[in-house]
Amino acid sequence: MDRLFGWNVRGLNKTSKQREVMRMISNKRIGFVSLLETRVKTSNMGSLYLNMFKGWCFTSNLTHHPNGRIVVAWNPYSFDVDIRGSSSQWMHFLVSIKNGDQFAITVVYAFNDMKGRESLWADLEKLGYEINCPWIVMGDFNSVLSPSDRLPHCGNGSELVPFQTCVEHCRLVDVKFSGSFFTWNNKQAGKDRVYAKLDRVLANDSWMEKYISAEVIFFREGEMDHSPFLVNFGSVQENRKPFRYFNFWSNLAGFQRAVAESWNEDVKGTPMFCLVSKLKRLRVELKKINKEGKGAVFVQEAKKFKLMLEIQEKIQADPSNI
Incomplete structure (x- = not known):
């Protein structure tokens, strides 16, 4: 089965970043891509599609926010995807695999202020209440779940409570992961460097039971400030490179x-x-x-x-x- 992929790319107008994402897609047998903080305007979305995803299906949440916050693309030979809803901070899909399995995916790119995230937590809790199938929630939540998810540690634990409450109400847990623990850093030098686990892949019990051998790999960030991640459903034989x-x-x-x-x-x-x-x-x-x-x-x-x-x-x- 093809894999799921996510990355906060912090701008996707440069061809160098587009090539880096395309390299990951080609080398890792990826069939579903979520790209965050793309900063691609409506007038440039057509060029982005032709450069990166020609022959794939393609959508974004530009109707909810002008700054190209979320772009999602999928290979129609791997997945059938039904867009079920979206906002300025999330996009929700029902995904059908060619073997007949179905599950829901919510791609998240949260606002970076606590007040702005309130509507996200409320929307996720509403989705969680309505969902009756395997569900995976992935992306950049711009918040941590525990003080140990940030270095230096959070000074005010109350900032964590809304995210913690949302995850608890939705009955979500982290999918088993490996690779980089901290998925973001501010690229500052020495004691000014800050690390945080802002990017996560969460799932409900139904998804965890169905894909019991699933694992997420968080790669090193390279020249970016966020780590890309790959969701493996299980043991997959790598394709030969064309x-x-x-x-x-x-x-x-x-x-x-x-x-x-x-x-x-x-x-x-x-x-x-x-x-x-x-x-x-x-x-x-x-x-x-x-x-x-x-x-x-x-x-x-x-x-x-x-x-x-x-x-x-x-x-x-x-x-x-x-």
Whole structure:
């Protein structure tokens, strides 16, 4: 079964961020995507769809808020999705899987002020009262459930009560998770750094019983300030990566020679057989060039990015030691 994915991307107008999200979708066998704080205006939504989700189904909550707060897309070959409701802070769906199973998903992107979140908690409690099927609630709640979900710890425990009460009334619990515990940080240096578990995946008893082996993975945030998360329904065999041609290959040493030698080598058979055979042979050569070229062209960037992720992992393990 394809997976569910969520990420507060803090702006999705830049093509670099779009490519990063697309890379995750391609590599992780994702069929349902929720993107938060996109900041994509109505006039640019069409371009976003064509750049990232062509052939998929696509919706947003722009009718409730002008700043492109929530964008949701899904692969129609993986899920049938019925939009059941939305507001400025949530979107609610009934999802049907091709095997006949159904469950509800609520995607949340809460306001960052306590007063503004009051309507969210009320809406979620109303949904929880009406739902009679497996239900998963995921996203950025802009609030923590306990003092230990934030470093430095929360000074005023009363700020936690509305979220705690909502979760209790809806009978939701955290889906088992691994990876980064703190899902957000303010990217400040030293003692000014703040960590919090703002992003969560919650589910009711019915969902937990149906998908007993489900697990959420919170990845390191990289250059973003929020961690992306992936919902696995169970053990899934990874697909083989499809072959893709990259334009930068033509600038790599040996590209022209490899293409010419591979293409000019004689092949016997029908014209179509010859064409397919040459393409298959060329594919092998291009993969070799790609492997060698990436090492030569991108080695410094890769080392820096790897170092950044290693540092983030150490910080997650001991966030008080900055």
